[in-house]
Every structure is written in structure tokens, then in C-alpha cells.
Amino acid sequence: MLDKQGNGASTDNRDNDCAHNTVERGQQRFKTYYEEQELVDEEEWNHFWNTLFVPLPACFWISQSHPSSTRMSALCKQLEAYFSSVEEVDSIKSSIPYPLKWFPNELAWCLNISRQVLKRDEKLSKLHDFIVEQNSSGVINRQEAVSMLPPVLLQVQPGDKVLDMCAAPGSKTAQLLDMLGAKNYSAAERQVCTIRLSKDIVDIHESLVVANDSNLKRCWMLIHQLKRFSCPYIVITNHEAQKFPVGMRFNRILCDVPCSGDGTLRKSPDLWKRWYADTGMNLHPLQLAILLRGCDLLETGGKLVYSTCSLNPVENEAVVAEVLRRRSTQISLINVDNLLSNLKFRRGLTSWKVKNNAEEFGFFTCYEEVPLHRRKKIPPSLFPKDDLKDLGIDKCIRILPHDQDTGGFFIAMFEKVSRDTQDTWQKLRFDKEKAYMKTRRISRLISDDPFERLSTVNISLLKTIAYFYGLDEELLSNHLMTRTSDAGRVRRIYYLSEQVKSIVENSVGNLDRLTTDDDNEKYPYRVVHGGIRCFEAVDCKYQVECPYRIVFEGAPLIALRMSKRLEYVEDEEVWNFLLHVKDVIKIAEIPFINLRTSLEQTSPGSVIFCFTNESTKDYLVRMERVG
Ligand SMILES: C[S@@+](CC[C@H](N)C(=O)[O-])C[C@H]1O[C@@H](n2cnc3c(N)ncnc32)[C@H](O)[C@@H]1O
Structure with a gap:
């Protein structure tokens, strides 16, 4: 291992210890790379470097939509006061909770102690149990502090149309839903089948949250993570974000792209052995493509946050700058200083070097230095150009681990200032048609049960439910959907808001009913889940007039x-x-x-x-x- 000064520290069994060697080599690569980037001043380097080896403090945000949120906030303040007054025990003293000052309404807190210590230290066992219990009941949500920043910046409001392009496992989507006022039901509430009757659920139908991820398995994680929010306006889709269907525009977009993740080294020291400069360079084209698509999906006046948990400029400033160049008349960067007072951050870099992987310690300072035969793999967009100041790259922010005891993070916030140019639009239409044709070809391979209107599949069932529960038939007819076209096999019935309905009706499963020449913007979405489950079939041994019961999530709405x-x-x-x-x-x-x-x-x-x-x-x- 390297010592905390970053020098090779010898250990007796070092030659035999393969794992240590790989970790050490990763650390050496990281050190060489970031020293060259001048990420921090020379005199700061040791502080920065040493912090990377300190476990992260445990942090959480309090769910404002949870009925216990006020009680929890008050409790955190009491704990802060109580712990501050305890003198003798170090582990307790160091675990004084403190609020994250930049998080609105003091709803996010940290304990000055790592999750590992919190787990192990007997003196803290009660506190640990309490936190685990509150987390599982949904009052608090454990999340790394810096990872809470993008939703805070997006400032979503009820009525917003939100797209989370790379959403799984869903911690930021959960934060967004909470901010939109989606009701969050605790495990305890589920158990006893008690739920809050939420009148505002009616008013928030106009909101829309699309949570997308290219990995289908991770989409299932999203469903699991988000089902505690009873929410008729959520859709989970499974697309490569860079090819997300164009047509519908959003006024808030989160682009939390896949990245090398070296800002999370404190949380996952395992990453050291896999740290290579190439990782960031290889991800750059994908990050660029996703951000470009994000900008194209943004409404005029809408806001987009681009974020990574990487410190690497080729995944950050290089991507942002290239997008600003390619969409120069449509988007601009927003200065986030006022939104994040009390947060220490560094401004976007205006110079960096690109690793020359042909040499162990080699770097290119400009594109012209790249040999011709390697230019295919090393695009010019990786390099800094003279225009960075004019592009306003200093409006991007980088959070460094040693500045306030967090992970590393990068954020850029964009605003769409004007509509797409004709060129972009033509290209998008072309993409759309290509995507349509491709999806048509593969649609037979996708086992995606399409959403169908219950009124079409089984109108007599709809009438039975409406009569039995005294519900308005027209309302049910407009909003209830199921995932089978077989009238005899309806098991689950979902309530979908208008906008969610229009998305699922444009889904891959309904492809045969779509046409590309329709001006009504038909495009195939791959929908994994939509809306909120309201009724499900019961196999009764006793006589019932309506063999469909109200399910927990849908009850407040119904x-x-x-x-x-x-x-x-x-x-x-x-x-x-x-x-x-x-x-x-x-x-x-x-x-x-x-x-x-x-x-x-x-x-x-x-x-x-x-x-x-x-x-x-x-x-x-x-x-x-x-x-
Ligand atoms: C940094 S993680 C997102 C974390 C998430 N925003 C959260 O807060 O929980 C990146 C995600 O991007 C997904 N991903 C990778 N490539 C993608 C692509 N081309 N399009 C969409 N999602 C992608 C990964 O499956 C992964 O879930």
C-alpha cells in the first residue's frame, strides 16, 4: 500500500500479496494522473490524498412526505444538543449529528462517524438500531451527502415533467418523488394496512416522473425502491439513455451518467485496484451522447443537471464543454452558487491533460500530439480548448472529499434557452424513425406485456368494480389499465395518470398500433412499470360480488x-x-x-x-x- 503521503510503504509480505499490489498500483496510477491534472494545489495534496483513506460519515435525508418527518427533524436537533453535552465518551462525542447546511429545511443530517463504526461500536448500538429502523420505515433515507445534490439543484415542483435518464438504483429518483410530494408509506403502515388519505394526490396528477435505466435488472431494483411512493404519475422505462425516444419534452432532467466513480473511493476502497485513466476516457463518448440527448429532450426554459461521482475532467468538463459547443444556441450553463450557499466547491477546470496510454506516465496536452493511427480512439472532445472560459465552464462545480468530509462529485446545471434548430430536429426525427424500425424488428423478442385499457379488455369487470365500490365509471374507464388483453386473465389493475397513460400507450408492446408518420409524436417506449396498482384479483373460497380487492398502494387514491x-x-x-x-x-x-x-x-x-x-x-x- 502507499502510505498517506502517497509513497510506497513496504510491508514484509508485500511481494506475495497480490491483492495489495494491485491496490497499490491503482493508487499509484490515480496519484500520477491527478497530480498531473493539478486538481488541487501542491500544498493541499496531502490533505486531499489522506482523506481518500478515511471512511465516509453516515448521512441521511428525512422524507418530507412522511408523516413522521417533523418528529424526526426535531429528534435530530435534540440528538445534536444531547450528544454535544456528553463529554467523556469519544465515540459518542464524535458521532454528534450535524445538519447539511446546503440541504433545504435542515432535512439532511450526517453523523461524524462511519457506517462501519456505527455498526460495530457497542456504545452506539442503540443509535445504529434506531437509524436502521427509521431507514426501513422510510422516515429517513441513507445516502451519501454529495449524491443528494442533483435533486436539490433541480428544485422540482408539483406539475413538473421529470426525466431521470440513468436512474437505478433510484436514490435520486426517490428524493425527486419526495420533493414532488409523493406519499411515502412506511413498512409499519403497510403491515397494519393503515394509510394516509391524501387529498393532494388528486392535485399532483399533472406531475410526471420517468425513471429510466438501460439495465433491465436494475429497472426491477427501481420498481422495488420506488414502490413505497404511492404514485400514479411514475413510469419506469428501459432504454439506452442516449437513444431515449424523442418526442415528449421534459422541464426537469437528471443526467446522472455512468462514470468511473473515483469520487466514491472512500465508500468503496475496492475500486482502487480497478482504477485506470482509460476508464474515464472510454466512458466519455457515452456520457457525451447521453447528455446531448438529455439537452434535446429538454423543454425551452427547462433545467438539466449533469452529474458524475468522478473527479476526472474527461468525464466532466470535457463532456460539458463539447455539449455546449454542439448545442451552442440552445443551452447554457447556470451558475449554482446561490442555490448552494454553505457548500464548499471548486470551479470547473479550464485545463487538463489526456492520458497517453501507450506510455505508463505519458500525457497528451493537445489533440495535435495524438498520432494519426490513434485518433479514432482518442476524440478531440477529450481535450481542453481555448473556448472554455467563454463557454462558462467555471459554472460547473467539483466537490472534493477533503473540503467537507464527503465523497467526490461533479455537477453542471444547464438551461434550455431556445428551441432546437431545424438541423437538430431533422436529426432527431431521423433517429426516431431508425429507433422505430429497430424496435419493430426486435419487438418480437421482448416479453413486454403491454398496458391495455380495462374498458377495452373487460368492460363488465370495470362496471362491477365501479358499482361495488361506488366509483365513477367514466373515471375508471379513463385511468384503469391492466397488462393482459385476455378478459379472463385480468389479475392486477393499475391507475395511471393521463401522461403516464399516453406513454404506456406508446410503448413497445403497443407497437402495431403506432405509426411514424403520425404528427402526434408516436414513438415506442419500453415500459417496465407505470402508475400505481389499485386492485387485484382474489381467489375467494366464499361468495363475493366483486372478486377484486383494493391493494395497499392504490387505496389513498381510490x-x-x-x-x-x-x-x-x-x-x-x-x-x-x-x-x-x-x-x-x-x-x-x-x-x-x-x-x-x-x-x-x-x-x-x-x-x-x-x-x-x-x-x-x-x-x-x-x-x-x-x-
Ligand atoms: C451512476 S448510476 C445512477 C445512480 C442513480 N442515479 C441513483 O442515484 O441511484 C448509473 C446508472 O446508469 C445505468 N446506465 C449505464 N449505461 C446506461 C445507458 N447507456 N443509458 C441509461 N442508463 C445507463 C447503469 O445501469 C446505472 O444504473
């Missing part, structure tokens, strides 16, 4: 519109009683006469109780009468 099987309850005792019902209870054993009578008069199927008492207001309980 309950608001039900005129049957919905009871308002004031008595707080009933609430406490229902919370503690385990599994099945006999109606005759219910100690509350009103509740008992009401259930006796209700036929089998889902029933929803809404609570009106001050302390339980806006919560509801979903129960099944099973016989």
Missing part, C-alpha cells in the same frame, strides 16, 4: 373517490383497536358497536375506514371482510 364501502370513524379507540388486529378477527368479537354493526351490514370484500379524529386525521385503514 378511497377518495369511493361512495360505498367507505366509513368515516371518529373514535380514536377504534383506530388503536384496528392497528392491533392481527390477521383475522371475528366480527362478533369487535368491541365497538358501531364498527360491528357496520361490518355486519357490509358484504364480503374490501372496506376502508377513514379517521377524522385530530390525531389520526388523514389516515385510513383498509380491511377485508372475508366471510
